[in-house]
Amino acid sequence: MFPAHQITTLLVSLTLPVIFQFLAPGSLPAAQPPRPNIIVIMADDLGYGDLSCYGASEIETPNIDRLAREGQLFRQGYCSASTCTPTRFSFLTGMYAFRQPGTGIAPPNATALIQPGTPTIASVLDDAGYETAVIGKWHLGLGEGKEPDWNGDLKPGPCEIGFDHCYLLPTTNDRVPQVYVDDHRVVNLDPNDPLWVGKTNPDGQPTGLTHRDTLKMDWSHGHNQTIHNGISRIGFYSGGHAARWRDEDLADKWVSHSARWIETHKDKPFFLFFSSHDIHVPRMPHERFQKKSKLGYRGDAILELDWQVGEVLNTLDRLNLTKKTLVIFCSDNGPVLDDGYVDGAVTQLGKHTPSGVFRGGKYSAYEGGCCTPFLTRWPGTIPVGESQAIVNTVDLATSMAELVKQPIPEEAFPDSLNVLNALLGKPDAAGRTETVEQGTSALGLRVGDWKLVAYRNKKNNGKTFEKTSEGLYELYQLDKDAGESKNVIEEFPQKAEELINRLEEIQSAPTRD
Missing domain, CATH: 3.30.1120.10 (Arylsulfatase, C-terminal domain)
Structure with a gap:
C-alpha cells in the first residue's frame, strides 16, 4: 500500500497532463503586467531641439537621455497648445482648451479653471485606487469667486478634482505671488502679515520701473511690477513675507517633496504629476547650475531640469520601483528666448536651435509651438526605440484610464484618444491621424x-x-x-x-x- 499523500501526488501527476491536452492553445489567460505607478514629468517652455537625445549639440541632458535610451522617443509628440495654461487644462481634462472660455494664460488672481465634478486624469486614477499628487507649477487658478482667498482655504483646487495631495507654485514664476501652496493653504503664512494680491501698486512699493537699477535680472518687456528676490514680476502683492521663497530653490523643493511623497506611497499604485517650472522665465536656477552651460541662464535652467529628472529616476531606483513605474516626459509648449527678461537666452544662443528643424515656438501655431520632446519609459514593458506615431498630451487621460482598465464617465475627455499602444511602443501601433495645435x-x-x-x-x-x-x-x-x-x-x-x-x-x- 502507498501512503495516502503519495497516492494524492500520483493522481495529480497523472491527471494534469490529461487536463492540459484538452485546453485549446491560447485558452490560458495571458499574464498581464501589474498596474504600474505613473509619473508624468512636464517641462515648461522646452523645445524639440533643447535636448541632446533630440540632437542638441550645445548642451548635454544625460538624465532625460536615459529615458530615451531605456524607452520610446517620439518624433511626433505634441502638446495641445503653445502656452502653458491651455496645455495643462487639456492634459488634465482631456478636452481642448479652446472649448472653455477663460483658459488663456491665467492671471495672478485667477480662480479655479477646472471645477469640482469635472472628470480629470487624476480623478479617474483616484477612482482606480491610485494615490494621486501634483507637485510643482499649477497655473490653473485656485479658489472661487472674484479672487482667491490667499489667507484662507484655497478651494477649489487640485484636491477637488482628483488629487489627494498638492504642493504648488500657484501661478507661474513671473506672476505674483511667490509662495508655496500645500493642499489648501499658503505655506508659512503669518496671520499677522496677511498676503494681498492685486492689479494696483499698494503704498507705492518699488517696481521694476521705479527701481530698475536694483534688479539682479533686468526685464526686457513687461515683467516690471512688484520686485521680489531682485526680480520684477507681473502683478502686485504685499505681505506674506515669511511665506516667500527664492527662485533658486524651487527645483530643490519639487525634488525633495516628490521623493518624500513617492516613498510614503511606494506600497500602493500612485500617480504623480511632476510639474517643473524650468525652463520658464524668470530663469534663475540654483547657484550650483548657474554658468554651467554656455547658453546663458536658459541653458543653465535646462541643466537644472535634467537634474530634476535624474533625481526622480534615482528615487525610483532607490525604492526598487523602476520596473513598476511608467514615466512620461513632455513639455507644455515649445521654446521662447526673450520672454520678458534679459538672461542671455538671445545673446548666448550660439549654434543652439531650441525648436530643432521646426518653425515657431511658444505662442505659435506652427510645429515649433506644439511638437515638443515626448518620451515614455517602463522597463520590461516598453521596448527601446523611436516612434513615428502622433501622440498628444491631451490623450494621456483616456490612455491612462485604458491602462488601468478604469471606465471613464460618459462625455468625459471628449478630445482625448486612446493611444496607449503607441505610448507602450507596441509594433505598428497607431497614434492619432490628426491633431489640433492651439496658438495665441x-x-x-x-x-x-x-x-x-x-x-x-x-x-x-x-x-x-x-x-x-x-x-x-x-x-x-x-x-x-x-x-x-x-x-x-x-x-x-x-x-x-x-x-x-x-x-x-x-x-x-x-x-x-
Whole structure:
C-alpha cells in the first residue's frame, strides 16, 4: 500500500497532463503586467531641439537621455497648445482648451479653471485606487469667486478634482505671488502679515520701473511690477513675507517633496504629476547650475531640469520601483528666448536651435509651438526605440484610464484618444491621424502630413479688422517641408478647403468617438 499523500501526488501527476491536452492553445489567460505607478514629468517652455537625445549639440541632458535610451522617443509628440495654461487644462481634462472660455494664460488672481465634478486624469486614477499628487507649477487658478482667498482655504483646487495631495507654485514664476501652496493653504503664512494680491501698486512699493537699477535680472518687456528676490514680476502683492521663497530653490523643493511623497506611497499604485517650472522665465536656477552651460541662464535652467529628472529616476531606483513605474516626459509648449527678461537666452544662443528643424515656438501655431520632446519609459514593458506615431498630451487621460482598465464617465475627455499602444511602443501601433495645435492668434490642424494654420482676424483700434498673416489660412506639406517654409495653399485649394471644413467640425463638436 502507498501512503495516502503519495497516492494524492500520483493522481495529480497523472491527471494534469490529461487536463492540459484538452485546453485549446491560447485558452490560458495571458499574464498581464501589474498596474504600474505613473509619473508624468512636464517641462515648461522646452523645445524639440533643447535636448541632446533630440540632437542638441550645445548642451548635454544625460538624465532625460536615459529615458530615451531605456524607452520610446517620439518624433511626433505634441502638446495641445503653445502656452502653458491651455496645455495643462487639456492634459488634465482631456478636452481642448479652446472649448472653455477663460483658459488663456491665467492671471495672478485667477480662480479655479477646472471645477469640482469635472472628470480629470487624476480623478479617474483616484477612482482606480491610485494615490494621486501634483507637485510643482499649477497655473490653473485656485479658489472661487472674484479672487482667491490667499489667507484662507484655497478651494477649489487640485484636491477637488482628483488629487489627494498638492504642493504648488500657484501661478507661474513671473506672476505674483511667490509662495508655496500645500493642499489648501499658503505655506508659512503669518496671520499677522496677511498676503494681498492685486492689479494696483499698494503704498507705492518699488517696481521694476521705479527701481530698475536694483534688479539682479533686468526685464526686457513687461515683467516690471512688484520686485521680489531682485526680480520684477507681473502683478502686485504685499505681505506674506515669511511665506516667500527664492527662485533658486524651487527645483530643490519639487525634488525633495516628490521623493518624500513617492516613498510614503511606494506600497500602493500612485500617480504623480511632476510639474517643473524650468525652463520658464524668470530663469534663475540654483547657484550650483548657474554658468554651467554656455547658453546663458536658459541653458543653465535646462541643466537644472535634467537634474530634476535624474533625481526622480534615482528615487525610483532607490525604492526598487523602476520596473513598476511608467514615466512620461513632455513639455507644455515649445521654446521662447526673450520672454520678458534679459538672461542671455538671445545673446548666448550660439549654434543652439531650441525648436530643432521646426518653425515657431511658444505662442505659435506652427510645429515649433506644439511638437515638443515626448518620451515614455517602463522597463520590461516598453521596448527601446523611436516612434513615428502622433501622440498628444491631451490623450494621456483616456490612455491612462485604458491602462488601468478604469471606465471613464460618459462625455468625459471628449478630445482625448486612446493611444496607449503607441505610448507602450507596441509594433505598428497607431497614434492619432490628426491633431489640433492651439496658438495665441491662430489654430493649427495637422491631418496626416498636411498642416493648416488658421489665423484669427485681429481688431485694430477696436474699429477695423486686419489679418494677422499674409493670408487668413496657410497650408503646408510637412513630409516635404517640416519647417513650414512654403505656403502651398494656392497650389492645393481643395486640400485647404477640406482641412478648413474639418477644423470647423472639430471646433463645433468633440473629436472622440
